[in-house]
Amino acid sequence: MSIEIVKEIESLKKDRNALLLVHNYQDPKIHELGDFIGDSFELARRSKFTDKDIIVFAGAEFMAETAAILNPLKKVLIPSSMAKCPMAHMLTPKKMKYYRTQYPNAIIAVYVNTTAETKAMADICITSGNAVRVIRNLDNKQVLVGPDRNLAHYIQQQIPDIEVIPFPKVGHCYVHQKFTPSDIEKLKVQFPEAEILAHPEVKPSIQKLANKICSTNGMLKEARNSLSDKFIIVTENGLVDRLRSSFPTKLFIPARKDAICIQQKKITIYNLYLSLLNNRYRIHIPPNVAKKARLPIERMIELSG
Ligand code: SF4
Missing domain, CATH: 3.40.50.10800 (NadA-like)
Incomplete structure (x- = not known):
């Protein structure tokens, strides 16, 4: 990551009085720049109580829309128009x-x-x-x-x-649907003492194999509080990066290497910079829809x- 672009983003955030909200599935480089990192609920709550003029959402479009619905008078931006959750x-x-x-x-x-x-x-x-x-x-x-x-x-x-x-x-x-019971069984043999944390979007056959089913913020909480130091993580792999940087002495094993949300990864440092610079892409919700x-x-x- 170029130091110049990071400095530019920091200074644009300040000049424009902007809040940067970053979802747990984003790239670690974007996590580093965020004012808040969290799951969709935590970020919705953060957007509701901000006094900043602009909210930039590094996440999926529906999250930015939620922020725009809660803040009809603020400018809500998403750096890529392709970050749409299927x-x-x-x-x-x-x-x-x-x-x-x-x-x-x-x-x-x-x-x-x-x-x-x-x-x-x-x-x-x-x-x-x-x-x-x-x-x-x-x-x-x-x-x-x-x-x-x-x-x-x-x-x-x-x-x-x-x-x-x-x-x-x-x-x-489609990301959570990829996990199969054999992915988990194989890792259980390799890491028998690991705790299995799964997102509720995984199939029932995977839910059955998990020690704990929780949201991404719930997984962070469990990793902090659990006595275990090994975890098999059954969700999008951005969360694995987040867990590794938050708890460097613990081991986090992704259940699949290809558990990647292509749409969320459309957000990059570069389009984040352009978003702050050029006010793009602004979320517009018709007032009658936003009200309801x-x-x-x-x-x-x-x-x-
Ligand atoms: S991981 Fe991506 S595709 Fe799956 S629910 Fe989240 S935003 Fe949508």
């Missing part, structure tokens, strides 16, 4: 309408990995870090959860006394405790 586009407004009609008594809980239009039609948002707590606090016997069917399965296991319906049936993250989408996000923040 899963976020699996739950369309048309499908929302269809399922609302099919299940009139259910609460519709959508993952933050959705577009602003889809959020605007939901009752509440959830993230992998707060889904169980939020849904438990809803006090409703039937909840539709989308678009990630594996997260819906995980919630159902944690709260068996309510009905959790995944929708649409095929929603998934704000309610389920704020409801989530409130119920997360």
